[in-house]
Amino acid sequence: MEFREGLTFDDVLLVPNYSDITSRTQTDLSTRLSRNISINIPFVSANMDTVTESYMAVAMARAGGIGIIHRFLTISEQADEVLKVKRSGSVMIENPYSIDQNKTIGDAIDYATDKGISGILVIDSESKLVGIITARDLLFEPRRDVSIREIMTKDVVTAKMGVSLDDAKDILHRHRIEKLPIIDDLGTVKGLVTSKDITNAEDYPSASKDGKGRPLVGAAVGVKGDFLERTEAILDAGADAVVVDIAHGHSENAVSAVRNIKKAFPECELIAGNVATAQGTKDLISAGVDAVKVGVGSGSICITRVITGSGVPQLTAVMDCAKVGKDCDVPIISDGGTRTSGDATKALAAGASSVMVGSILGGTDESPGTVLTKNGKRFKVYRGMASLAASIGRKSKETGTISLDDDLNDYVAEGVEAMVPYKGTVTDILKQLTGGVRSGLSYCGAHTISQMQENAEFIKMSGAGFAESQPHDVSLM
Numbered sequence: 001m002e003f004r005e006g007l008t009f010d011d012v013l014l015v016p017n018y019s020d021i022t023s024r025t026q027t028d029l030s031t032r033l034s035r036n037i038s039i040n041i042p043f044v045s046a047n048m049d050t051v052t053e054s055y056m057a058v059a060m061a062r063a064g065g066i067g068i069i070h071r072f073l074t075i076s077e078q079a080d081e082v083l084k085v086k087r088s089g090s091v092m093i094e095n096p097y098s099i100d101q102n103k104t105i106g107d108a109i110d111y112a113t114d115k116g117i118s119g120i121l122v123i124d125s126e127s128k129l130v131g132i133i134t135a136r137d138l139l140f141e142p143r144r145d146v147s148i149r150e151i152m153t154k155d156v157v158t159a160k161m162g163v164s165l166d167d168a169k170d171i172l173h174r175h176r177i178e179k180l181p182i183i184d185d186l187g188t189v190k191g192l193v194t195s196k197d198i199t200n201a202e203d204y205p206s207a208s209k210d211g212k213g214r215p216l217v218g219a220a221v222g223v224k225g226d227f228l229e230r231t232e233a234i235l236d237a238g239a240d241a242v243v244v245d246i247a248h249g250h251s252e253n254a255v256s257a258v259r260n261i262k263k264a265f266p267e268c269e270l271i272a273g274n275v276a277t278a279q280g281t282k283d284l285i286s287a288g289v290d291a292v293k294v295g296v297g298s299g300s301i302c303i304t305r306v307i308t309g310s311g312v313p314q315l316t317a318v319m320d321c322a323k324v325g326k327d328c329d330v331p332i333i334s335d336g337g338t339r340t341s342g343d344a345t346k347a348l349a350a351g352a353s354s355v356m357v358g359s360i361l362g363g364t365d366e367s368p369g370t371v372l373t374k375n376g377k378r379f380k381v382y383r384g385m386a387s388l389a390a391s392i393g394r395k396s397k398e399t400g401t402i403s404l405d406d407d408l409n410d411y412v413a414e415g416v417e418a419m420v421p422y423k424g425t426v427t428d429i430l431k432q433l434t435g436g437v438r439s440g441l442s443y444c445g446a447h448t449i450s451q452m453q454e455n456a457e458f459i460k461m462s463g464a465g466f467a468e469s470q471p472h473d474v475s476l477m
């Protein structure tokens, strides 16, 4: 039996190369997430229940990356999260939320809360616009049983289909309003332009968007049970990419799920993982994927390697898989084990087109969950999707409760539940990450990620080299 050497980020450094870059702004971080999807920064937020729901996905897309909504929600909850992302950033929202004029104020309040919206269009039985209710109409309104016709604004300022952005802005300004319903010649509601969405579009020039100007978003599905139904629902909601999510992606289950999804939805952009070998990558590509997610046991909360003894150090895994990806023109996503911008730069230099991150983004304002305080410091929970806590959460969600008869010893966890320091907003974290990667490109003498992949020269270092690479012989403040 032969032993191969497997290396990871802390085993190597990138050898500096001559650089003609005089400012980090001369570097371009745009890359491919998958065969047909481009993003403007190489970062993807992990499909984990303590990392990515709509709030995180919106922030990721605004910064130029993409978020993958996790799958541990009911199908309709997950589709709703996708829809929230799609509605958050398009300049014109298609099929805006509306309510029938015969409903009550109480119905409108519940509807607005459920959908997370501040204003609702009011329609008649033929979907014709008859009024609008704004947040101010509903604020402190005690009369839940009264018809919404009592409080809605009937004289609504509207625009016709095809109105230009400049004209829409002009109308909003002239009438001092924030919402402009778009109607057709019959008065049927076709869309909604809001001042907030216009401002967002202008404030986030690097946002990753679909063909309609809406934020890009992906969503994960499993390989068993309702996965085809789930795929259909998230695609209907507008997901740009479907991610087949399974711990051991080089498996019969994964390959057949990929084949079935591609057969049922040939147009869908399909990513699958996780694998850690060239053969795993080849098999997923042959089954029809548009990108392969690489990383087995590398994640910060993973104990797969401890429990099963299986895995491949992440840098070697990325290099092996990226060779196959390059030959087949299928992008590779490095998933797990990225702690710093230096790790991300190494993963990209090794051939990954993008990097999926979990722990770096857990603990931000945009990650699901509340901020906890312990010994005066603030934290958020970040847990492995194969941890016992996540499994109990799923089980009680499915059954409504977890019974004492459930033998938790039957479940072998491959992840841990942890806490990560509260870190503020995703925008700040991504600024640091992308700034570091841009500098990394410059040290490699590369203007783009693909140039860095061509130029990159890795050098293996000893333990002494690693120690020298950290702050040393000083007391950190």
Ligand code: XMP
Pocket: 046, 047, 048, 247, 274, 295, 296, 297, 298, 299, 300, 301, 302, 303, 304, 335, 336, 337, 338, 356, 357, 358, 359, 360, 383, 384, 385, 386, 387, 414, 415, 416
């Ligand atoms: P980081 O290092 O960014 O890793 O926190 C995030 C990735 O870890 C994977 N993941 C798991 N792996 N057991 C595992 O072996 C788990 O419970 C688990 N949960 C998440 C996943 O690939 C994620 O993107």
